[in-house]
Amino acid sequence: MSLTIYNSLSRKKEAFKPITEGEVKMYVCGPTVYDHAHVGHAKLYTSMDVIVRYLRHKGYRVTYVQNITDVGHILDTGEDRILKGARRDRIEPMQVVETYMRSYLDDMDALKNVRPDIMPRAAAHVPEQIEATQKLIELGHAYEANGSVYFDVKSWENYGRLSGRKIEDQESGGRIETRTEKRNPEDFALWKAAPPEHILQWGSPWGRGYPGWHIECTAMATKYLGETFDIHGGGLENMFPHNECEMAQSEAMTGKNYSNYWVLAGSLTIDGVKMSKSLGNSLRIADALKKYPAEVIRLFILSAHYRGPIDISDDAIAAAQKGWERLLGPYNQAQQMRSAGAAESDDSNIDAIIAETTANFTKEMDDDFNAPKAIAHLFDFVHKVNTILNGDAPVAASTLEKIIALYDELVEGVLGLVPSAAGNADENAADRQDGLIKLLIELRAAARINKDYATSDKIRDQLKELGVSLEDGKGDTKYRIAS
Amino acid sequence: MSLTIYNSLSRKKEAFKPITEGEVKMYVCGPTVYDHAHVGHAKLYTSMDVIVRYLRHKGYRVTYVQNITDVGHILDTGEDRILKGARRDRIEPMQVVETYMRSYLDDMDALKNVRPDIMPRAAAHVPEQIEATQKLIELGHAYEANGSVYFDVKSWENYGRLSGRKIEDQESGGRIETRTEKRNPEDFALWKAAPPEHILQWGSPWGRGYPGWHIECTAMATKYLGETFDIHGGGLENMFPHNECEMAQSEAMTGKNYSNYWVLAGSLTIDGVKMSKSLGNSLRIADALKKYPAEVIRLFILSAHYRGPIDISDDAIAAAQKGWERLLGPYNQAQQMRSAGAAESDDSNIDAIIAETTANFTKEMDDDFNAPKAIAHLFDFVHKVNTILNGDAPVAASTLEKIIALYDELVEGVLGLVPSAAGNADENAADRQDGLIKLLIELRAAARINKDYATSDKIRDQLKELGVSLEDGKGDTKYRIAS
Numbered sequence: 001m002s003l004t005i006y007n008s009l010s011r012k013k014e015a016f017k018p019i020t021e022g023e024v025k026m027y028v029c030g031p032t033v034y035d036h037a038h039v040g041h042a043k044l045y046t047s048m049d050v051i052v053r054y055l056r057h058k059g060y061r062v063t064y065v066q067n068i069t070d071v072g073h074i075l076d077t078g079e080d081r082i083l084k085g086a087r088r089d090r091i092e093p094m095q096v097v098e099t100y101m102r103s104y105l106d107d108m109d110a111l112k113n114v115r116p117d118i119m120p121r122a123a124a125h126v127p128e129q130i131e132a133t134q135k136l137i138e139l140g141h142a143y144e145a146n147g148s149v150y151f152d153v154k155s156w157e158n159y160g161r162l163s164g165r166k167i168e169d170q171e172s173g174g175r176i177e178t179r180t181e182k183r184n185p186e187d188f189a190l191w192k193a194a195p196p197e198h199i200l201q202w203g204s205p206w207g208r209g210y211p212g213w214h215i216e217c218t219a220m221a222t223k224y225l226g227e228t229f230d231i232h233g234g235g236l237e238n239m240f241p242h243n244e245c246e247m248a249q250s251e252a253m254t255g256k257n258y259s260n261y262w263v264l265a266g267s268l269t270i271d272g273v274k275m276s277k278s279l280g281n282s283l284r285i286a287d288a289l290k291k292y293p294a295e296v297i298r299l300f301i302l303s304a305h306y307r308g309p310i311d312i313s314d315d316a317i318a319a320a321q322k323g324w325e326r327l328l329g330p331y332n333q334a335q336q337m338r339s340a341g342a343a344e345s346d347d348s349n350i351d352a353i354i355a356e357t358t359a360n361f362t363k364e365m366d367d368d369f370n371a372p373k374a375i376a377h378l379f380d381f382v383h384k385v386n387t388i389l390n391g392d393a394p395v396a397a398s399t400l401e402k403i404i405a406l407y408d409e410l411v412e413g414v415l416g417l418v419p420s421a422a423g424n425a426d427e428n429a430a431d432r433q434d435g436l437i438k439l440l441i442e443l444r445a446a447a448r449i450n451k452d453y454a455t456s457d458k459i460r461d462q463l464k465e466l467g468v469s470l471e472d473g474k475g476d477t478k479y480r481i482a483s
Numbered sequence: 484m485s486l487t488i489y490n491s492l493s494r495k496k497e498a499f500k501p502i503t504e505g506e507v508k509m510y511v512c513g514p515t516v517y518d519h520a521h522v523g524h525a526k527l528y529t530s531m532d533v534i535v536r537y538l539r540h541k542g543y544r545v546t547y548v549q550n551i552t553d554v555g556h557i558l559d560t561g562e563d564r565i566l567k568g569a570r571r572d573r574i575e576p577m578q579v580v581e582t583y584m585r586s587y588l589d590d591m592d593a594l595k596n597v598r599p600d601i602m603p604r605a606a607a608h609v610p611e612q613i614e615a616t617q618k619l620i621e622l623g624h625a626y627e628a629n630g631s632v633y634f635d636v637k638s639w640e641n642y643g644r645l646s647g648r649k650i651e652d653q654e655s656g657g658r659i660e661t662r663t664e665k666r667n668p669e670d671f672a673l674w675k676a677a678p679p680e681h682i683l684q685w686g687s688p689w690g691r692g693y694p695g696w697h698i699e700c701t702a703m704a705t706k707y708l709g710e711t712f713d714i715h716g717g718g719l720e721n722m723f724p725h726n727e728c729e730m731a732q733s734e735a736m737t738g739k740n741y742s743n744y745w746v747l748a749g750s751l752t753i754d755g756v757k758m759s760k761s762l763g764n765s766l767r768i769a770d771a772l773k774k775y776p777a778e779v780i781r782l783f784i785l786s787a788h789y790r791g792p793i794d795i796s797d798d799a800i801a802a803a804q805k806g807w808e809r810l811l812g813p814y815n816q817a818q819q820m821r822s823a824g825a826a827e828s829d830d831s832n833i834d835a836i837i838a839e840t841t842a843n844f845t846k847e848m849d850d851d852f853n854a855p856k857a858i859a860h861l862f863d864f865v866h867k868v869n870t871i872l873n874g875d876a877p878v879a880a881s882t883l884e885k886i887i888a889l890y891d892e893l894v895e896g897v898l899g900l901v902p903s904a905a906g907n908a909d910e911n912a913a914d915r916q917d918g919l920i921k922l923l924i925e926l927r928a929a930a931r932i933n934k935d936y937a938t939s940d941k942i943r944d945q946l947k948e949l950g951v952s953l954e955d956g957k958g959d960t961k962y963r964i965a966s
Contacts, residue, residue, distance in 0.1 A: 063575075092546075094601045094707060102588075102598060115585060118577045124607030127685050202610050224577060332963070340961055435949045436919040439942070443926055446938065455929065459922070466918045478823050480816075 003058065005231075006307060006368045008239065008262040009162055013368055016261070018230050024055050024062045025229035027221040027259065029238060030119065032069040033100040034085035037107045039283045039297075039312055040275050043268040046298055047306035048233045049113040050415060051263065054365050057414050065224045066116040068104075070097040071123040071200050073213045074192075080200065080210075093199055097123070107285040111294050112416040118224050122216035126202045129211040129219045132253060133190040133204075141252040145181035147193030147207040151249050153186045159248045162262065163240035188245050190215045214245040221258075222250065232259035236307075237267050266309040283312070295417045296321045302371040302415060324417065327378060330385040331407045331418060334400045343394030350388065350399045354406055357381040361410055371415065378411060437468055441477050444470075486541065488714075489790060489851045491722065491745040492645055496851055499744070501713050507538050507545045508712035510704040510742070512721060513602065515552040516583040517568035520590045522766045522780075522795055523758050526751040529781055530789035531716045532596040533898060534746065537848050540897050548707045549599040551587075553580040554606040554683050556696045557675075563683065563693075576682055580606070590768040594777050595899040601707050605699035609685045612694040612702045615736060616673040616687075624735040628664035630676030630690040634732050636669045642731045645745065646723035671728050673698045697728040704741075705733065715742035719790075720750050749792040766795070775800055778900045782807045785854040785898060807900065810861060813868040814890045814901060817883045826877035833871065833882045837889055840864040844893055854898065861894060920951055924960050927953075 003016040018024050028048045031041055048066075055062050073081045085096040101121075108115070122129075133149050136142035141155045153159045153167055160166055167186050189212035194201035201208045221229065227250075234243060243262070250258040267274075270281045288297055300320035304310040357377055364373035385403055389395060412418035440459050447455040460470055463479070471478045486499040501507050511531045514524055531549075538545050556564045568579040584604075591598070605612075616632050619625035624638045636642045636650055643649055650669050672695035677684035684691045704712065710733075717726060726745070733741040750757075753764045771780055783803035787793040840860055847856035868886055872878060895901035923942050930938035943953055946962070954961045 063578075092601070092707070094603065095546075098599070098601050105585075105588075116581070118575070118581050120577065121604075121607060124604060127609055131686065203614065224575070336961060336963060340959075432949045432951070433915065433919070435945070436916070436923065439945050439949075440919065440922065440926075443923075443938070443942070455926070459926070462918070462922050466915045466922075468915070478819065480819060 003366045004368055005261050005263060007260075008236075008264045009259075014261070018060065019228065019260070022059065022061060024060045024231060025225040026052065026055075026062060026064050026231040026233060027217070027225055027229060028064070028066045028116070028233035029217060029235070029242070030066040030068050031104055032073040032081050033097050033104055034073075034081040035100060035277075036284045036286065037100075037104045038275060039270075039285060039288050040268045041104075041107070042111055042285050042288070042297060043301050043310060044235045044265050045108060045113050046111060046301045046416075047265040048263075049111075050302065050371055051231075051233065051306070051369050052114060053414050053416065054369060057409075063118075063225065064114075064116045065118045065120065065221065067217060067220050068097075068101055068119055068121045069213070069216065070094075070101065070121050071210055071216075074189075080198075082200065083198075086199075097121075103286070107289075110289050111285065111297065120220040120224065122211065122220070123200070125216060125219050125223070126211060128223055129215045130191070130202075130204050132215055132219050132222075132249070133211075135253050136190065136249060139252065141249070142190055143183065144206050147209060148181065148189055149191040149206055150182050150187040151190055151245065151252075152183055153188070153248070154184055156248050156252045158251060160244065162247050163244045165240055165244070188212065188214060188241065190249070214242055215249060217242075217246045218250040218253065218258075222254070227254040228257050229259055231261045231263055233263045233265070235267060236264040239264055265306045266304075269309060269311045271313050272311055292317055292321065293324075293419060295419055296324050298416055299324045299327070299375070302375060305368075305370055305372055307368075323379075327375075327382055327411065327417065328419075330382055330389055330403060331411070333389050334385075334403045337389065337395060338397065338400045338404070342397040342400055344396060346388075346394055346396040346399055348388045348393070348395065348399050350385075350402050353381065353384050354402055357406065358410070361414075365414070375415070381406070437463070437479050441470065441479065445477065486849045487851055488744050488746060490743075491719075491747045492742075497744070501543065502711065502743070505542065505544060507543045507714060508708040509535065509538075509545055509547050509714040509716060510700070510708055510712060511547070511549045511599070511716035512700060512718070512725065513549040513551050514587055515556040515564050516580050516587055517556075517564040518583060518760075519767045519769065520583075520587045521758060522753075522768060522771050523751045524587075524590070525594055525768050525771070525780060526784050526793060527718045527748050528591060528596050529594060529784045530748040531746075532594075533785065533854055534714075534716065534789070534852050535597060536897050536899065537852060540892075546601075546708065547597075547599045548601045548603065548704065550700060550703050551580075551584055551602055551604045552696070552699065553577075553584065553604050554693055554699075557672075563681075565683065566681075569682075580604075586769070590772075593772050594768065594780065603703040603707065605694065605703070606683070608699060608702050608706070609694060611706055612698045613674070613685075613687050615698055615702050615705075615732070616694075618736050619673065619732060622735065624732070625673055626666065627689050630692060631664065631672055632674040632689055633665050633670040634673055634728065634735075635666055636671070636731065637667055639731050639735045641734060643727065645730050646727045648723055648727070671695065671697060671724065673732070697725055698732060700725075700729045701733040701736065701741075705737070710737040711740050712742055714744045714746055716746045716748070718750060719747040722747055748789045749787075752792060752794045754796050755794055775804065776807075776902060778902055779804045779807050781899055782810070782858070785858060788851075788853060788855055790851070806862075810858075810865055810894065810900065811902075813865055813872055813886060814894070816872050817868075817886045820872065820878060821880065821883045821887070825880040825883055827879060829871075829877055829879040829882055831871045831876070831878065831882050833868075833885050836864065836867050837885055840889065841893070844897075848897070858898070864889070920946070920962050924953065924962065928960065 004013045005016045006013045031037060052062055052064050071080070071082060075081060075084070082093045082096055085100070086093040089096060133142060136151065137144065137149065142149050142151050167184070191204060191206060191211055192209050193207055194209045198210070200210050202210060221232070232243070247258050269275065270283060273279060273281060275282050296317065300312070300317055301310065303320060357380070360377040361374045364370040364377065388399065407418055440463060444456045444459040447453070447459070463470060467481060469480050471480060487496045488499045489496045514520060535545055535547050554563070554565060558564060558567070565576045565579055568583070569576040572579060616625060619634065620627065620632065625632050625634050650667070674687060674689060674694055675692050676690055677692045681693070683693050685693065704715070715726070730741050752758065753766060756762065756764060758765050779800065783795070783800055784793065786803060840863070843860040844857045847853040847860065871882065890901055923946060927939045927942040930936070930942070946953060950964060952963050954963060
């Protein structure tokens, strides 16, 4: 089986060939940590997560780098996002970063996205960004103006190659007052001079200032993955200007290809509308996770191809929830049957079913990580296995093991859709416990009325063994859980 | 009430006066993230955590900065700890940092230590460390030699003030070959020239290299808290050379006091022996947490004064476990009584008991954060409240509320000893659920044998409402939990 990946740079599917056999170096643009992450981030990073998981499943040794932008992400208004967050929350900029970075890491853990191997932070790589900027000046691709440094887009003929935009089409997005110091309006900042009151500032050969947004990815990706690496992931919405500028400056600096494959994910809308704070329709990951298990959110995200957009709505999530329950049915049943004891052998054609499912799953995932199609084959599998598990014929222990192993390897290993037994059981068990105990107390009271003391004592004793002691009061019985 | 703190600098208890009324700026030396954290780290950071919690309880607005050492911590052998970890784990240095930093953050969360407001990383503050080093050279307190920079201890007469060591007593701990380039053997590195193969290196005015260990704390503490701040926390075992060097270079650089109070915690031994990897008696926090709830580990740590040493053993932890169960008894009981409904009023002297407990607790915590004595008053409280809760007289809802409020404020708020209801119930509930359901299935089978179909149907229906469906097979009944 060979993997093909749609390369946003060539705009076609290409056979995947890593630079070093068996290894993949992958960089993904991380979040700007000035606010809590929303479900749009869940879409992007879960898409990337499944790609990393699948590459590892195929046996590649993946080095997965995802940055944290904690300085330099300038809004169209000219404001730094982190400073904006600091003003809003009335705390220091680095407290903003700390709070929202930890919140983001918590969200990613809760969504079961595997942890990147390295998560470099932009503010932690100022010397590297200054070095990259100096190199670009030396090579004639950047120039200083009033303490700021800009990349000269006209000096690099490949500028626009990723996004397909021509220079004439473009708006710089910079502040009006800075445009006058640029040679071309499309030039973008590598380094910005800081006014004295700007808190986030460092010394540089051009005076005190702070790095531009795009240069951080160049500095950190090349530092940890080399000048040319295999896969650059991110969101389609950042293809321009961010990825375009990043690629131009990187290739101008090294004279080499930057990333061999650009793997960009489509975005997420809410009820058909782009999610944005100003529209008030932003849904935090943490809030979504209060309503749905992580696995349901993952299955919802994976129900569309990663490159496409997806629309989140209560109906869509409800459908994912139903699908997820159906998907996990045979897994739960096989585990219960296993613990209840199973037959020695059976006549099921489980080996053929597993081989077919695995082959189909792999074929689809090899085709540019087509998770929705791969999942469709898993539903075929569910259908066939349900017939085996619920039929009249005995089911062998080995059959149950094979079913569970497929879930462990593909459904959980690649897609992250099987809840950890403990975690899931806990949550429901806590809600259920009070009801179970009260029902037993009721049955005991009825037994005592019927003078069936054997039963009432049995209930009391067995509850005690389970750590639940009963206290009979006037008219009712309370229970107490041993702490 | 006024707070007194034992100041390791003056070696006496002093009334606490913050620089700015109502605010506390506090810096604590964080871990070097080259391996998993052990229970010695739990002792140190839980001690610091309770200090921060208590200061906030008293109404101070605390800015709590704790650094992460991810470069520059050189061992006596001359090895960088991070590089040592990288060689051991066969991964990149920054993967080492990522892995063990996340592991440390997980451990601290699991131990319920409140998150610091800012956790700056040494490798993220190389420019600041270079600037500090430059300043020290300009002021005549440091000198360059072969691309490295050393602090000249003889240029600073206050060197030795914190630890009380005289220069003659000291061993530099540096590599033998570097000693020849030092003016005095006690001089310590601010910047080290890097051999070309050294991976962690940056450009500097003295060539490529990396910062020394001590200078990171100076650079980060002054950056985030100012040149003089209120409290510097850490472990007594790092008083020399780390804190001594840190204070000397900071005060030499600014000409001002560095930290007004030095609050240093005693260390932890295992079965009477210092914990160390080479002795093979290192106990990871994560492993300890598999055996004991976080609250038990916290209570164990708080059973000795933070400045003193503490010895961990199975017996000591078992004692803490017992104490913790006794401590929480009235809390659990009051909550159960509340949910069962309580009397309108009672004759208990709860207000007096709460006032006395709070006053005693505060008096002890105000006396250099004497948690063990404060906890002893909580046990007196438990004794008195048990008498009220288990007496023959009715207990009012308001009494229950007051008891619960004291737990929330002091036992949990200051000491972090109350488990979250959900988390704790869950864990036991999951283990218990199978037993409860099987008991109900047994009772149902008995009812059916007795042709008591009202009871058997009731059990089946109520289980269904609780999300448990029964499937009768040949000879036995299986259950299935709705996912």
